[in-house]
Amino acid sequence: MEADRIVINKLREHSRLTGDDITEIRNLNFAPRELPDQEDLIRQGDEPDKSVVVLSGWVARYHLLSGGGRQYLSFHMAGDWPDAQALFVDRMDHAVCAIGPALVAGIQHKELTRVIARRPGLGFAIWRETLIDAAIFREAITNNSARTKPARMAHLFCELFYRARALELAHDDRLELPVSLVQLGEALGMAIATVNRTLVELRASRAVDFRSGLLTVFDWGRLCAIGEFDPGYLHLKKQPL
Incomplete structure (x- = not known):
């Protein structure tokens, strides 16, 4: 799958992208990685230097509990950026794993930071992606409690x-x-x-x-x-x- 096309289509679902924004996305260096079922992409406490987009399959966010159990927080499909917030925080407070076989593509934070500096509109689109994630979390709290x-x-x-x-x-x-x-x-x-x-x-x-x-x-x-x-x-x- 073409990672740039998947990213463009996803961000366009909620944000306006200019031609220059699209060019920047197409010039990003995506590093693909295959994940078998249940393999962790990110572990709780990690300090990642890249963010990933899901290209195919599913991944899930979860909290690892002291007794070894899990509280799944959200499920993510092709096009989603399950750890885009890693751009803005130093340490991950949750883990991300594959649910079934999945294919993801990583983008180095240094590269994303340079792109956002050049194209603030694209930066807002990525930020909006994290804000929608936060909205999903808020809805999940209401859903599970009320x-x-x-x-x-x-x-x-x-x-x-x-x-x-x-x-x-x-x-x-x-x-x-x-x-x-x-x-x-x-x-x-x-x-x-x-x-x-x-x-x-x-x-x-x-x-x-x-x-x-x-x-x-x-x-x-x-x-x-x-x-x-x-x-x-x-x-x-x-x-x-």
Whole structure:
């Protein structure tokens, strides 16, 4: 995949890029890296000297807990910059790992800093990417603390499907989502038994199904109603649904 094309398409979802901005992106030196399932891209406490963009597959942010468990914070697909904030902080307070096989491309911070100095508009677009990440975190806090379990799961499905449709990664109302039920529970604060019961309830609504790494949306309006989903916090210029 062409890393520059993926970056341009993603940033254009929420920001205006000039011809000079696009030229700068095309001149960036992308260093590809393949990640097997569950391999860490960044560990908690690292001081990275580069940021990465996801080219294919999925990665996830997580906190490593003292007992060895994980709290998954967010899931990221092709086009996302899961550690763009590393440009602005010295030490990572969370980890990023692959969810299934993934391909990423790294860009040295020194190079990004020079590009941002030359093209402030591009810098604002990258900064906006981190601000949208922050909005997703805020929504996740509300989701996990204030919504019912079916609404909690439905909202996460809505968010991932909506973002994937914007990037043309979901087709025919289906999205390949290689998240295990254990990982889904670790993201939503649910035990595995609760995850299974909640999935049964959502299937009964005939709005959505999730099994064997495939998310299928049967009734988008009903799924949004169950999950109380309003995509405004994603700040996308176009509505893909």
